[in-house]
Amino acid sequence: MSYIPYGRQDVDQNDIDAVISVLKSDFLTQGPAVPRFETAVATYCDAKYAIAVNSATSALHIACLALDVGPGDVVWTTPITFVASANCARYCGAEVDFVDIDEQTYNLSPTKLAEKLLVAQAQGKLPKVVIPVHLSGQSCDMEAIYQLSLQYGFKVIEDASHAIGGRYKNQAIGNSRYSDVTIFSFHPVKIITTAEGGMALTNNAELAKKMDLLRSHGITRDPSEMTHTPDGPWYYQQIELGFNYRMTELQAALGLSQMDRLDQFVAIRHKISKRYSELLSDVDISLPWQHPDSYSGLHLYVVRLRNNSKAHHLAVFEGLRAAGIGVNLHYIPVYLQPYYKNLGFEIGYCPEAEAYYAEAISLPMYSNFTEAQQNFVVDTLKKLIFKAR
Ligand SMILES: *Cc1c(COP(=O)(O)O)cnc(C)c1O
Numbered sequence: 001m002s003y004i005p006y007g008r009q010d011v012d013q014n015d016i017d018a019v020i021s022v023l024k025s026d027f028l029t030q031g032p033a034v035p036r037f038e039t040a041v042a043t044y045c046d047a048k049y050a051i052a053v054n055s056a057t058s059a060l061h062i063a064c065l066a067l068d069v070g071p072g073d074v075v076w077t078t079p080i081t082f083v084a085s086a087n088c089a090r091y092c093g094a095e096v097d098f099v100d101i102d103e104q105t106y107n108l109s110p111t112k113l114a115e116k117l118l119v120a121q122a123q124g125k126l127p128k129v130v131i132p133v134h135l136s137g138q139s140c141d142m143e144a145i146y147q148l149s150l151q152y153g154f155k156v157i158e159d160a161s162h163a164i165g166g167r168y169k170n171q172a173i174g175n176s177r178y179s180d181v182t183i184f185s186f187h188p189v190k191i192i193t194t195a196e197g198g199m200a201l202t203n204n205a206e207l208a209k210k211m212d213l214l215r216s217h218g219i220t221r222d223p224s225e226m227t228h229t230p231d232g233p234w235y236y237q238q239i240e241l242g243f244n245y246r247m248t249e250l251q252a253a254l255g256l257s258q259m260d261r262l263d264q265f266v267a268i269r270h271k272i273s274k275r276y277s278e279l280l281s282d283v284d285i286s287l288p289w290q291h292p293d294s295y296s297g298l299h300l301y302v303v304r305l306r307n308n309s310k311a312h313h314l315a316v317f318e319g320l321r322a323a324g325i326g327v328n329l330h331y332i333p334v335y336l337q338p339y340y341k342n343l344g345f346e347i348g349y350c351p352e353a354e355a356y357y358a359e360a361i362s363l364p365m366y367s368n369f370t371e372a373q374q375n376f377v378v379d380t381l382k383k384l385i386f387k388a389r
Contacts, residue, residue: 045174137297
């Protein structure tokens with residue numbers, strides 16, 4: 001069997017045609033495709049505003065800036081995430097801290113968040129922003145996090161990089177009902193792709209305007225935002241220090257076309273996930289647990305080996321890779337990265353996250369994953385677990 005990656009894009013002829021038609025059009029950037037894509041995603045998610053950018057990392061950065069994160073501030077996130085969820089605060093000069101995960105969903109635990117907030121309040125070090133991450137596409141307990149945000153006065157950015165197409169309490173993730181901003185990623189391993197790309201959704205007009213400015217140099221062409229009447233028709237003003245974080249027309253056309261199949265992509269992932277859970281039901285491992293409030297986008301299918309043994313975990317992981325199965329581990333606790341260790345974090349800081357790290361394996365899942373490939377993955381995994389005992 002040829003190499004099986006853990007995730008990969010599904011690009012069809014309609015997607016290709018959409019990109020080619022942009023190539024033949026007048027605009028490769030700053031044309032009509034980006035606003036169209038933004039409208040499609042905002043409408044799908046039932047959010048008022050959507051700002052497309054060149055990556056979810058950029059979206060996280062401008063969301064933090066729009067919420068005035070800066071030196072002297074603290075931003076909290078989960079350790080079980082991609083480094084970008086924490087780095088965005090560092091870009092703004094803020095400190096980062098981590099809240100341990102829930103043992104069932106592996107998402108940031110609202111209980112531990114509440115405990116940590118109590119302590120932080122006593123120390124006068126409350127976070128300015130908390131960034132919950134919807135790991136593998138399953139929403140965090142957003143209602144609980146939102147209640148805490150009202151109580152303690154912090155802002156919330158949902159890192160929904162895994163979660164477009166998913167639902168929480170029967171409403172689309174991305175509607176930002178329990179947060180200030182929601183972020184999506186369109187990297188090729190995610191649910192839909194624009195090659196590289198991301199988006200920030202919000203219902204707050206002021207935040208939307210700030211993020212719009214920040215993605216394009218902080219430049220405005222709107223006379224009402226300028227310090228004086230325009231010098232002439234050429235005139236624009238830079239009123240903030242922004243970046244070039246724009247999404248291209250090619251990317252937006254691909255994303256817009258992919259939106260047509262978003263529900264289908266998620267349905268296929270659910271089918272694969274269900275089949276994994278059936279085929280693996282007799283194996284002594286933990287299968288992904290789904291909260292009843294959640295309809296996950298199922299970016300990942302994460303299993304946990306039960307005995308918390310590093311050697312066993314490594315042997316199973318290596319065995320799968322040796323068989324040509326591109327399993328992965330989402331994620332190494334962020335604070336164990338040398339960059340964060342150098343900021344003072346130590347082993348043992350978030351015990352639940354470290355226990356997860358010692359046992360987790362993401363099995364392959366993507367829309368063109370065949371049943372034969374899945375059988376091979378399951379058979380190989382079963383043999384390895386049996387052998388390692
Ligand atoms: C992929 C990912 C990101 C970064 O997305 P990019 O679009 O590659 O910048 C951020 N957070 C999480 C949780 C991710 O999985």
